Amino acid sequence: EMSVTEMFSNIQEYLSADQDVREDIRKVVQVLEQTAREILTVLQSVHQPSGFKDIPSKCLKARELFCTVRNHLGDLKTKFPAEQYYRFHEHWRFVLQRVTFLAAFVVYLEGETLVTREEVAGILGIEVDREKGFHLDIEDYLSGILTLASELSRLAVNSVTAGDYTRPLRISHFINELDSGFRLLNLKNDPLRKRYDGLKYDVKKIEEVVYDLSIRGLAKEQEGASTGDQ
Amino acid sequence: EMSVTEMFSNIQEYLSADQDVREDIRKVVQVLEQTAREILTVLQSVHQPSGFKDIPSKCLKARELFCTVRNHLGDLKTKFPAEQYYRFHEHWRFVLQRVTFLAAFVVYLEGETLVTREEVAGILGIEVDREKGFHLDIEDYLSGILTLASELSRLAVNSVTAGDYTRPLRISHFINELDSGFRLLNLKNDPLRKRYDGLKYDVKKIEEVVYDLSIRGLAKEQEGASTGDQ
Amino acid sequence: EMSVTEMFSNIQEYLSADQDVREDIRKVVQVLEQTAREILTVLQSVHQPSGFKDIPSKCLKARELFCTVRNHLGDLKTKFPAEQYYRFHEHWRFVLQRVTFLAAFVVYLEGETLVTREEVAGILGIEVDREKGFHLDIEDYLSGILTLASELSRLAVNSVTAGDYTRPLRISHFINELDSGFRLLNLKNDPLRKRYDGLKYDVKKIEEVVYDLSIRGLAKEQEGASTGDQ
Amino acid sequence: EMSVTEMFSNIQEYLSADQDVREDIRKVVQVLEQTAREILTVLQSVHQPSGFKDIPSKCLKARELFCTVRNHLGDLKTKFPAEQYYRFHEHWRFVLQRVTFLAAFVVYLEGETLVTREEVAGILGIEVDREKGFHLDIEDYLSGILTLASELSRLAVNSVTAGDYTRPLRISHFINELDSGFRLLNLKNDPLRKRYDGLKYDVKKIEEVVYDLSIRGLAKEQEGASTGDQ
Amino acid sequence: EMSVTEMFSNIQEYLSADQDVREDIRKVVQVLEQTAREILTVLQSVHQPSGFKDIPSKCLKARELFCTVRNHLGDLKTKFPAEQYYRFHEHWRFVLQRVTFLAAFVVYLEGETLVTREEVAGILGIEVDREKGFHLDIEDYLSGILTLASELSRLAVNSVTAGDYTRPLRISHFINELDSGFRLLNLKNDPLRKRYDGLKYDVKKIEEVVYDLSIRGLAKEQEGASTGDQ
Amino acid sequence: EMSVTEMFSNIQEYLSADQDVREDIRKVVQVLEQTAREILTVLQSVHQPSGFKDIPSKCLKARELFCTVRNHLGDLKTKFPAEQYYRFHEHWRFVLQRVTFLAAFVVYLEGETLVTREEVAGILGIEVDREKGFHLDIEDYLSGILTLASELSRLAVNSVTAGDYTRPLRISHFINELDSGFRLLNLKNDPLRKRYDGLKYDVKKIEEVVYDLSIRGLAKEQEGASTGDQ
């Protein structure tokens, strides 16, 4: 009889420890989400008519906040054994996709390039390879990139409203490249596939913006001028 | 442009590899389920009136089939990197709970004791500690044990039908101990908790069997005799 | 322009024809369901305390109604080309499972045996082999058999109420055999699997009835007498 | 007792065989999807400003890839008995609609005509008549055609961006004809009906493109010139 | 005992009769939908550049087809007791909204006026007041009118393409009036409310067409002339 | 512009504070559940054959543990404003029903009386009236009482096993009174109603035990003696 009690006592100890780990993870994730929302607030202001002027300063501010993200993620790593990443994956999956999107957005705004998985990992202070430690799962990276696509279709619209007629063309080019990339992938019927199906709407939306500019001769007009700027 | 294509090609390679791993796992799990069903068929016959006689031989036969289980599980381990256990956990979770129950049932029938996690791991040829390799997760162990409880409540009923009036008392004792053990655990609102809530029905059912024997004076009659047997 | 209109006219012709076929099928299925409900009403009366006396006459009456079933199914076959069975399968799937159950119930009540797929096909006037024409799909056969199991667990209860204490034992034996049979199958996670999971509750229910009779010495008492009857 | 076991063993054999067939089909469908994505990538480039120049060469390239499609479909046919087409229809339904669309797109780009069901069947190396073997179901054909409509509304937009002001008018004419054709059909409340409801948005979109050209006098300008081209 | 069976027989009879009525209604509704599609095809051609010339003849043709509609509706009335209109409302609701729209479209094309509920009832050969017999529900009337609004926004676009620059202004005037009318209504969160939500986009679209004409001085030119026409 | 941001900041602050309160409450509730499980373990042993002897000492031990419960509940009160009891009710509802049951069980075991709401409140160190502070909701009290009923039906069974044939009669009397009480209530279709629906099965079970004793003359024998005890 004794032994059963003992055995279950041991098990309870294990379960408690597990619950403590999850509690710890949840707390870090919560502050991480808070920081992510702050970065979003900073970056979302580029949609304001006035916001187009000082994109660089917004990017700088976001970059600073990514320091905090790195700290939180550094903290997160310490909360559980490295090889149990997938045991707790669901806890941080959402927020990791979120900050990946934010990193991709910053990188795009800075240089209009597609952030690589390596770059995201660098910005977040985590690994690319699963073997090396807390890493960025490939599905999470792709999910973050798809969020960027839909944000850029909104940016194309708002940049026209703000009087910038060349940006949509560049966005269109960027998004088409991204679309070609995704077409190389054989996605299963999972959440990622569903999100990818949304990409074609972003592509179409941006094409229509470019069309509106083209038919009014607005695309060409500015193009000459702005090409010099870049 | 080139680099985006390259990047996505790499990603596709990764995704393909992942899908292959899952396919491999699925195949092993399928044969494992087959073997589990065979063991169940062997053990099920103890519920038959005739089945009470040759329990030891049934247990032996089941023990033999557990060799096959060990082989399949040995095979399963080779299909994926050890540290990604939780990445693919869902694939084998169900069958692992199943064979845990079967191991617990055999052990109970052999010596009327509660199988420990170590023993189950031994029977299945896997580890107890997560660090050491493919292991038996504690929740899966507990889930298997709860299946045993409900199997024993059925056994109590059928042993009376078969004319064995002392077994229900012993089962009652065993189940009460198990129940006390579980009461030490602080379970979350997860599937395990739900399954645990079913335990009290097993306890009650067995108590009612014992009651039926008591009120008819059937419990006492044999008690003296059977105590000698054991 | 002409050709597009023509083409779509042809397509519409095709679609109309298809809809007519479906309409025809639906109508036959509707009367088939009506007949099935009539057979059910006849057979369900065996659960009445008085119903246990004249089971044979009920079976005869049901057998007569199966003539009508055969006619309807004969009619159904003429409504569509034989090789398009699976194109319209969903239309009659449910009712075919229903009449399979009813056939299995009649056969059980008559001789306490498990109806084979061949027998069901014979009673329904259809084929077993898909190649030979309108046939009974194996999943539909199995589904009908599972409905029988749950009907028999109810019958075990009601036969005790009606004072027949031996029938439950025979039902118990029958159901255990059925259970062993099903354990040989590797069912996918489909509706059939779900229904099969219910079988264990029927098994348990009947075992408890047998238990209740055993502990009160009722099973044995009648057994001697009734064994002579059979 | 023996016979029940035997019977279920036979049934299990049947079920296994069925699962193997499905597995085989799934594999072929997967590579077929891969090839479909490759064709799509080839054809997608017509939306690029540069893509309008060498449409013929793109069509040739796509035509070559259709050889592979034919091979895969030829392979698929061998995986199951011909008369069980509808038993497994769901497995390839989606991809068949996909390659139908791609065939329709190629045919449109080549000669601005609506592909017939016969032509699609020819390109895919399958049958039109169900009786003759693996065929193209009419609903799947129609579904592929509706995908073409939405692709053309996108093409109308992008051809304006690329400076081709006459193509939208021709597309408008084509789509109106298609719309009239569909209006001849009496569709049920099924997925196809839902997809058809989307056609009116494509019609409207193209009309708005033509309007944009008209009000700016862009439609007429080129019209004279381009009529000569055709 | 007899009485329960009798009661259920009575109810079953009622339910059968009900289904027969519904079946009859469905059949009439189906041919009505067919006729509605034919009228639509006649009227759709006004969107074609060539279609603007002979609107009167199209209206005449549509008027003829409305005879058939009246016959079908006359038939429909005979299928069920007059006072149970709303019991079966869902069956014909959709098609009644459809023919209301078509009547409204014809009336608009003939005289550019808004058809009244009385006029629609007249064209369809039904009543306005529920008390008098088969009538036009107010929400169905309003729904048909909303379809007209969206058809007219499309007509405004296409009339510009066809070179008729005054029609959009007249449509604008008409739609604005309609919009003012609808703003008086308090709608529940039902399908009508949802359809009404689309009206503002029609108004917006027409406003945009008028704007496009205004800034090009195209509206004014003809304005004087067309005002005289009205 | 400033003001919108400010407003949302205020709300965010409120939400954060709210979450902190909930977090605090959850922690206290968790330890309370732990204590409740300990009391349950103490009281559960009365179901054991040996447990019937020293009920008073078990009650004493439970009484001691109720001190801890009082402390925890005292702590809980400090975590939120007193007048917002129902805002956070869901957090402690379950555990409060649990400890109410435990208090009712102790009181029953001590004196075979039904604990009043006032008594429970006294044992738990909380209020009866909402106005006076942290109180025991009436539905939670009733729910706890219903758990007692089902525990007593189990106790009736086990007391027979333990050879105490008079307790079931006293329990029967007690439960019948409780049942009469509950029948006075008009419950909504809520969880309490569902739990109340179980009461009739407890009453039935106890009636069956009493019946079993009656027909064996076991009830009468001791009856005289035990009435004296009370």
Place this chain on the structure above:
Amino acid sequence: KMEDQDDGTNTTSAVMAAFKSFQLELDTKHDKYERLVKLSRDITIESKRTIFLLHRVTSVPGVAEVLAESEVKLDGVRLKIKQIAEELRGQDLHQYHRAFTPGIQEYVEAISFQHFIKERALISLEEINKKLIFVKDNTKEAEGDQGTSSESIQESREGAVYFQVTPTDYLLGIADLTGELMRMCINSVGNGDIDTPFQLSQFLRQIYDGFSYIGNTGPYEVSKKLYTLKQSLGKVEDACYTLRVRGSEIPTHMLADVFTTRAALIDPDEGIS
């Protein structure tokens, strides 16, 4: 800014007038619907309370008193149904059916439960509807305190007001009744009443057979309730089974004692027929 709108609205008073009348028509309809929803809620609550009351017959001696009290309650419910009938006077009942169907179903459940307790039989749709013919009665009317709804009642027409329960609402109410009968059965066992469970199992089986006979030809909501109905029947059959099994033990033991100490228990064989 909106000048052209202005004269638009002025010159087209015909359209605006039409829409003003539409506004009135729609608002009137919605208001009526809302009043009916409120009446339905009241009916539901009061019917449910009647059912609770009726369950007391298995524990309380005065069956007659409980029945009398339930009659008073149901009279109250019928007054509400009368208000519905008055709202629907001259209307198409089906237009507002969704507004009051929950209440009516609950009333069918309550009245059929009461009827079973009194008569041990199933009340017919006709009997239910017969009780819903109301004679014009101004005194009763004034008594009702629902000021809001009485405003719109048109009492001008002569003769009775009546309400017709639809067969579907009747079926759905009866389907729910079976749940209450199951409760009553288990309660009876708990109270040592042996007749009632066997009566109830017979009765429930008849209803179950009736529903099986209708099968899926009825409305979807009925099919949905078939599963619960089957479960209720199972519970009642199990209860009868247990009574039979435990009854089987009497003869072998001290039978005399049973009759002296528990006069309530009669030979279960009598209960079976």
Place this chain on the structure above:
Amino acid sequence: KMEDQDDGTNTTSAVMAAFKSFQLELDTKHDKYERLVKLSRDITIESKRTIFLLHRVTSVPGVAEVLAESEVKLDGVRLKIKQIAEELRGQDLHQYHRAFTPGIQEYVEAISFQHFIKERALISLEEINKKLIFVKDNTKEAEGDQGTSSESIQESREGAVYFQVTPTDYLLGIADLTGELMRMCINSVGNGDIDTPFQLSQFLRQIYDGFSYIGNTGPYEVSKKLYTLKQSLGKVEDACYTLRVRGSEIPTHMLADVFTTRAALIDPDEGIS
């Protein structure tokens, strides 16, 4: 048959007495809940009608009149909220919250819409609550025709009655407001009003940013509405985009004509800021 039950019930009047008091307590609570549900439904309907009325400002010349009319309607709604407040006097608001939350959210939507039209600003929770402090007023009270609910109002205490909208209900009401603002935006474009869309897009973006900032820390119902909110913002941004794009064509064509024939159209550049 049930003799032992009998004396059971007689001797144990304490338990029965307790349960009789429970019966009273539960029924009182349920009745109050039901009255609150009815009040909530009334509030919802009247608030929705106010919103419809307010949308007329974009088509009708007399903004002031519409606003005045909406104020009258909202006064009516507030009288209902006063009744809720009276029901809740001395109660824990959260105990009955589920009964009236739909109505209160709809009221928040209506009052915040009215406030935006008047002030082009977001009404604060404090401002909303300030309007829900009611002075005891017997004349107003008698006016209300809800005889049933006034029975249980305890007017004995001195001073004001007040109602407090919870931050969550406020948030949910504001989330719905954004849908109405989107409608107003598209209506404005249709009526040739160019200022309003740009103002609305600014305002909506602020609210959207606010909701993003709260993110998933709020209650689940708020998160659910985020998607619709984003869609509404998208529609408004698209509308502004279209205005900008089409505005770009003016200078290249006959600009003078535009100003003479369509004086309503001002230079869209002004509208952007």
